[in-house]
Amino acid sequence: MRRLSLIVVVLLLLVPAYALITAPATLLWQTYTAVGMVIAANVLRRLRDYRWALAMMGLSVIASTRYLYWRLTETLPLGPEFNLWDQFLAAGLIGAELYAYVILILGFIQTIWPLHRKPVPLPPDPSQWPTVDVFIPTYNEPLKVVRPTVLAALALDWPRDKLNIYVLDDGRRDEFRQFCETVGVTHLIRGDNKHAKAGNINAALKKTRGEFVAIFDCDHIPVRSFLQMTMGTMIVDPKVSLVQTPHHFFSPDPFEKNLSTFRKVPNEGELFYGLIQDGDDFWDASFFCGSCAVLRRTALEEIGGIATETVTEDAHTSLRMHSRGWRSAYINIPQAAGLATESLSAHVGQRIRWARGMAQIMRVDNPFLMKGLKFGQRICYMNAMLHFFYGLPRLIFLTSPLAYLLLGADIIKAQGWMVLAYAAPHVILATITNSRLQGPFRHSFWAELYETVLATFIIVPTALAVVNPKLGKFNVTAKGGIVDRDYFDKDIAKPYYLLFSLNLVGMAVGFTRLLLNDPHPDTVALNIGWTLYNLMITGGALAVASEKRQVREAVRVRTKLEAAIRLSPDDGAWLTNTLDVSYNGVALTLPDGVAPQVGQRMQVLLTPSRSDTWIDIDVKRVGRGIVAGRIAEMTIAQESALVQALFGRADAWMQWRERQDLDRPLHALLAVARHGLRGSRNFFQWLGSSLLARARRPAGTNAA
Amino acid sequence: MPALKNLLPLLIGVAVASGHAAAQAAPAATPPAGTDMAFLQSSRSLTLKDLGQIYPLKLRTVFGQASIPLNLRADQVVTGASLELRYAHSPSLRFDLSHLSVYLNDQLLRTLPLTAESASGASVRIAIDPRLLLPHNQIRFELVAHYAKPNECEDPAHSTLWADIDNGSRIDLTMSPLPPPPDLANLPAPLFDAGDERRLRLPFAFAGTANPGTLKAAAIVAAWFGTQADYRGADFPVSFNALPPGEGVVLVSGAAALPGFERFAGRQTPGVAVIDNPNAPGSQLLVLSAPDSAGLVQAAQALALGKLTLQGPSAEVSTLELPPPREAWSSSRWVRADRPFMLADGAVAPLSVTGLVPGPIGFEFSLPPDLFPLSKESVRAHLKYRAAPVSAFNSSLNALLNGQFVGGVALDHSSAGKRKVEDSSTLDLVLPVDALRAHNRLDAQYHFRRDTNLPCQDFDSTSLQGSIEPASTLEIRRYAHFAVMPALQKFADGAYPFSRYGDLADTAIVLPQAPTETDVSAALIAAGHIGRWTRDAATRIEVTTTDALDAVADRELLLVGRLDMLGLPDEWTQRMPLRLSGERVELAPLGLFTELSDRWLQDRDVSAAREHASRVIVDAAQGFAAIEGFESPLKSGRSVVLLTAGRNGDVRSAALALTDPGDVQFVRGGLTLVQGSKVSGYDLGSDYEVGHLPWWFAIQRWLALHPYLIWPIALLLVIIVGILVQTLLRRRAKLRLEHKI
Incomplete structure (x- = not known):
């Protein structure tokens, strides 16, 4: 009975939703609608109760579906005036848009209510454990x-x-x-x-x-x-x-390292573990x-x-x-x-493995067809798998404006302003709704960057896996930074050099067309804007890719731990706290009255309330109220004590997330743009140097 | 069906006409006593334009041909005829080898040499032997033109090979009446003759003043004649107590009778008769007589249904069983939307054409005026065609809907393997819904090219042939019966909303309490207009007066009468776009919201239309006639069409605007003003809707008409959804955390 009434209510709500999605509008009124929706979403965003976030999701779904409905019914270049090539490109773009739409909807369902499960206390009697x-x-x-x-x-x-x-x-x-x-x-x-x-x-x-x-x-x-x-x-x-x-x-991934965003901007994993798994x-x-x-x-x-x-x-x-x-x-x-993972190549390798694996599961045990799963489980698994197919769509988005600007292909049969009036609420609402939902776990536009870097590399593995799950090499493991193929980061950057150049040319051509009084200035302007965005993202990807390999060092954990020091086992101990601890060394606040000498051996007791194992250190630096030393050869017990103090504390990682900023989409856009700019600078340096090298080479060959 | 019914009298006419033509030279054999046929002689002048030739005839190539039909009335005999031919031709011809020939029914009338003088335009009068003229004739023009010497190389399709025949060229006819003996079998002739391309003019005469019952009978007869007259239009002047001067219809009910018709008065059974007009020799009258008006209606119904015994001068109608009520849009006039329409059923020309510049293959079809396509691709045509494989590159088949290009296909036989045509190809067309009207014409036009690379090669233009298969169809999908009213254009073109049921079961004509001859005439003209569109017997029409409206509350109302004579309650006046306020004629005021919404949402400038209409009204000084459309105050969803006039105006001119092909296109919107020869229609807002849309389309349309509500409704909806979903999700989350699911 309750199920029945639920169905009735859903149907009743679907009727106006249908009208909202399909009602045609002129440019004037669609613009008005777009502005109204964006304002409404911005107001909802400021309201704290979660029901408003749910309302935002609804509004975003309506805006996106309305866009897509319009796109599919009004803008497809069907008809004799469009050639096959146009239609092929158009099919690619519409496919990419459909993919993005499906991912958006699945994502909303997946994270509609993060469960925030609390640990359940154990029975009081350990013998029953x-x-x-x-x-x-x-x-x-x-x-x-x-x-x-x-x-x-x-x-x-x-x-x-x-x-x-x-x-x-x-x-x-x-x-x-x-x-x-x-x-x-x-x-x-x-x-x-x-x-x-x-x-x-x-x-x-x-x-x-x-x-x-x-x-x-x-x-x-x-x-x-x-x-x-x-x-x-x-x-x-x-x-x-x-x-x-x-x-x-506790160490930065290559993105965080190369963009210096460690512990400032949430990384890819934090969205997954902070929100998606909780939503799942x-x-x-x-x-x-x-x-x-x-x-x-x-x-x-x-x-x-x-x-x-x-x-x-x-x-x-x-x-x-x-x-x-x-x-x-x-x-x-x-x-x-x-x-x-320490290097970008290792990171890419790991993601390729995930992508291929998910594609394989889709073939072996497709969650949409598999028996015994519940609706929500199908949605969540499907999204987890479909997510890894972003390679091709991302590439299409990065090149679509070029089809119009460079090849003159009419892939959207609509007026430029009209496209903007429909697409803007679709994109903006999706962005701010996701920002509202994922605020602490992901910042807007960063996913674009993460995905873009990986896009070109996961297309083939996922496609192969879909064709036949057994195709493709079977990486043994991605642990320890070893993959079966070692990607040089220069290789990783290659596709983005190309994409960046293409978009740059596209933009130049676009501006030229504007200057030459193109008959469709709005469409050209729209595509220029698009290439600009693409330049920003590919520029960011270049910034990520331009890294120097780093040798893994022992990780330093900047934590303030309680500690005690003594100069020798016979001495009395002073209570103090650490400034910095790693597997190799430790820096402490120097308590008054202690004066260790550089080179001297000293003993440290980390977290004295829980441990009584002293660790030997050789003092390397003293001064300004700080003493720092290198940890000497440890016994198993000492090492265990260090591990427990460093990594084993129950609250070791609890505070970690609180340091990050909440997402503000425009700020995030600016941040990404800054990295894009940095990447562009790298690009032009590369361009300059390679042109120079090319200019020199013929001279060299002649001499030989 | 009407075509078949007409066939018989026409055949009779042919025999009679040819028989008399021979005897024409001698004095009339048996003239009626005391009359001289000579004074009955009439003359007619027809231009080619009157004969349906809208554009000059274009003769092209070395051997260009064109022909036009000439139909003549069966009850008249032609005593003299001539053709005044106006033509022009290319000045670059070899005049010794070029000439223009005129044929009548394949008999050569004259061959005109083409000279340098005639190139820029010439006029010549060609006498026609009247004996050559038949009821149905064909005049053919043939151009033989050359620009090269006989043994020289010549491009038979060279652009210099041309001659044009002005469509102002005239045929002058002198005719004498040749009335057949009065016989019902001839009906509708001689009152209406299909050979006459002019507007039908058929006076109605009533004994005494007409009561609603008698008027109902008259309306049924008028509608029937309207059906017969079809595109020609029909005018029905009315006189009370006076015989028509020529042909006409006389209604005799009960004891009241016109002078000379006493023998029809007091009849016990309804009857129909054709008699000679005592006042006008050579003319015949159709007389409907009955003891009461109900009987008169019965006689009219029998006439309209074709259930009379078609022999002799008179027939009695004892009992008449009406056919069951018609379904909506079931008349043969309309294309049935529920199945494909075979275009061949509407073919107006042969389905196969020959020659380098062939004429179009035309199809006509009528769509219910309230056919509302739910998508832009609702109406499709599938033209199956075959074209001879000799045509060269760039030959094409184009399709035109009401003269507007809608699609085409290149007939490219140049590529290898396409030198054979064994089966038909299909040209699928999406007909633009905005270009569709009630009556439509779809033309398939072949454009052949010959290979210009081989100018001297033997070329036979008759091998260029193309055809449209009878299996070509018109298909209507995803539609509703729905209309936004008032839409007088739908009344002008399609007689909507009255034409919905062929028997006019939901139509009522409403006249003032004391209708004048003018009012009745206007009403009958309108009934004829409706009959033209329904092509059905108007057996269930009602006629009433403004003091008995309740009986016809659930009908579409055709209201006829001068503004100051209508005597309608205030609630009616309130709804009229143009109304009488005291002594003044005024336009209904416009609400602010309506004005804003019209301007911003429907993009129509009502103020400008109102301004223009006001100026016309002021200028006319009550000397105008008008057609108004508005929603019936008696029942929502029902419409009123009002034929009216100012105090100095003539209601008949409003009705006659409907029968004039030039004027009728300006009848539109909610108000159409007729002043002199000027007809102007206005959209004045305050819309209402008629019919049903599928719910899903209706809500979508509603929102499209109120686009400013899209985002507020979206917001409201998602807030409800947000609150609802939150409760549901919270419940599930609780179960989940309690380890129950």
Whole structure:
């Protein structure tokens, strides 16, 4: 009955919506409508209650659908006066627009109500707590990377007899075996490396028997409260197969590094873990991300272990569990942290793997057709997969104005102002609505930049995977900055040099046409504006790509921790706090009355309230109330204490997000434009130098 | 059907006419006593334009031909005829080899040598032997023109090979009446003769003043004659108590009778008769007589339905069963929208043409005036055509709708493999809905080219042929029956809204309480106009007076009468676009909102139209006639068309504007003023709507008419949705957090 009345209400609302979408309007009245809608959205944006955000979504959907309806019914270049070439280009653009529209709508549904799930307290009696196996799969990463993870896992707050830690070493390295024996965890190996990480975990599943499995990538260091935060949900709801937590990175990704936006502008991952996974959770569709998660063994075994058919085994595994009626949960509190991919090539490689994997899942187990899924789950999975097809549409948007400006192709059969009057509310409302929804997790226009950089590289892998999921090379793993092909960043920049040049030429041609009194100045102006935007985005992409490779150093964490220092084990200790800690060294406020000498060995006790293991440091610098030193050779216990202080604190990453600014679309646009400008400068330097080189070369050959 | 019905009398006419033509030279054999046929001789002058030739005839190529039809009345015999031919031709011809020939019914009348003097224009009178003239004739012109010597190379399609025949060229005819004996079988002849291209003029005579019943009978008869007259138009002058001077219709009801018609008075059964007009020898009268007006209506219905015994001078109508009420737009006049229309059914010319410059292949079709296309592509034509594969590059087939180009296809047979035509090709056309009217003409025009690279090659232009297949169709999809009113253009062109039902079951003519001869005449002209469009018997029409409106409240009203004689209640006056206020004629005032919305939303400048109309009214000093359209005060969705005039005006001129092809195109909007020869129509706002649109289209249209509400409604809608969705989502989130789903 309630369902019926709901259907009736929906139908009643659809009637006016239909009229709003299809009602034709003259340029005057469409402009008026556009202005009205944008003003309305801007007013709604200022209202705090979430219902207004929902209203904004509705308004944005109406504006976009109205645009698209008009676009499809009025502007398609059909008819004898348009040639096949025009129509081919037009089909490309309309396809890209349809894609963007679908993604917009799916995105709205996906993030319509972020669930903000709270951790469930554990039963008071620890003897009722279940047994947990912690898996740390590794393949070729150096021990240096894996050590902190293992040490942090050992420090997890869980009864020691119910916690088993396994290092799943596909590299089968002695060094690892010795380390495991030393610290008292199990070193698991298998005979082959079949199915990479998925196969590695599946092999381990056969050899272990804990009720739950927590999985950490070898460079994701868990905080001590990880199991406390996640296991409560598992215990209270026996249908839950997965509790996922965010992947947190304490180092800048290549974008952040090259654009200097670390901890100022949210990165790609923050949208996903801050909002999308939380939104997915509402629809019972948050999925496994390969690490920082707990899985229920019975659920895993029901689907035959981790899925091995695709290169994104994590999402695929989740999809299968969901289709069997298992639930999932997402707890949006960072409970582990790791290093971000350090180079752009590695970053691109990783995204190519994700894109290909998602495309593979779409072919193997299409969430729209698969049995057993609920509506919301289909939407969320579909969006997660379709998202990775942005390559071609993005490229089309970056080149479409050129079709008109350079090739003279009429790909939109409409007056320029009319296009603007319809498209402007579509674009503006989508932007400010997303800004309202994603404010803390993503800034407007930055996604354009992120996607643009990757666009040219994911087209082929996704297309191949759709044609046949087995096509394409199977990257073993993207961890540790190693991909099967090493992209030089110059290679990465190449397509953007080309796109930038083309848009530049397009703009020049456009201005020339304006000066020569083109019969359609509005259409030319519109396309010039478009190329300008494209120049900004490709310029930004160039700015991202222009990086120098950096050797990974130990990460410094700028945190203020309580600490104590003493000059020798026999001395008294002074309480102070840290300014800066890393795996290699530490800087502290120098308390009055202590006078360490440079070169002297000193001892530091980090977080004295929780630890009693002193760490030796060699003082390197003293002065201005600061003492800094290099950490000397550590024992396992000392290293463990350092890891716990640095990475293992329950609140280690809690405050991280609060430092960022809320999104203001115009500011974001300006910021992106600034990077675009910087990229353009790089472009012209490159152009100048390569022209110079070309000018010199013939002279050289002649001489030879 | 009317075409078939007409066939019989025409055939009779042919026989009679030719028989008498031979005897014409001798004095009339049996003249009626005391009359001399000579004074009945009449003469007529017809230009080629009168015969339907709107443009000069263009003769092209070495052998150019053109022909025009000439139809003559069957009840007259031609005693003298001549053709005054005006022509001009190319001055660059070889005059010893070029000439122009005129044929009548394939008999050569004259061959005119072309000379340097005649090139810039010449006029010549050609005598026509009257014996050559038949009821249906064809005049043909043939141009033989050359610019080269016989053995020289010549391009037969050279642009210098031309001659034009002025459509002002005139045919003068002298005629004597040749009345057949009175016989119902001849109807509608001799009162109407299809051979006469002029407007039908048929006086009606009533005994005493006409009461509504008698008028109903008259209206049915008028509509019937309107159907017969078709595009010619029909004028029905009316006299009370006086016989028409020539042919006419006389209605006799009960005891009251015109002098000389006493034998029809007091009849017990309704009857129809054709008699010689006692006042006008050679003319015949159609007499409808009955004991009461109901019987008169019955006689008229029988006449209109063709249910009379078609023999002898008179017939009685004892019982008459009316056919069941008509469905809307079921008349053969209208294209049925629910199935494809075979264009061949509306063909006005042969479907196959020959020659380098062939005439168009024309199709006529009428669409219900309230046909409302729901999309721009609602009306499509599928022309299946075949063209001879000898035509050269750039030959084409073009389609024109009401003279406006709507599409075409290149007949490119130049490419290899296209030298054969074995099957028809199809030209699919989307007819622009804005160019569609009630009556439409679709022309398929072949334009052939010959290969100019081979100027001296033997060329036979008759091998250039093209045809349109009878299977070509017109298709109407996605439409509604809907109209924004007032729209007098739909009344002028399509007789909307009265033409909806062929039997006029929802039409009523309303006259003043004491209608004058002028009022009745105007009403009958309007009935004839409606009959022209319905092509059906107006059996269920009602006629009433302004004091008995309630009986016809649920009908479309055709109101006829001078403004100061109407005597209508105030609520009627309020609705009239043009009305009498005291002694003054004034335009209905316009609300501010209407004016704003007309200007900004519908982009129409009502103020300027009002200003112009006011000036015409003032200038006319009550000497104008007018047609007004407005919504019926008796029932919403019903319309009133008012034929009216100022105190010094003539209501008949408003009605006659409908029958004049020149004037009728200016009848439009909610008010049309007729002053002298000037007809001007005005859109004056205050719209109402008639018919139904599908709901989805209606709301979309409503919003399109109120575009300023798009965003406010959108905002309202999303606020409701926001609040609603929030509750739903919150409920689900709660369940989710409680681990229930």
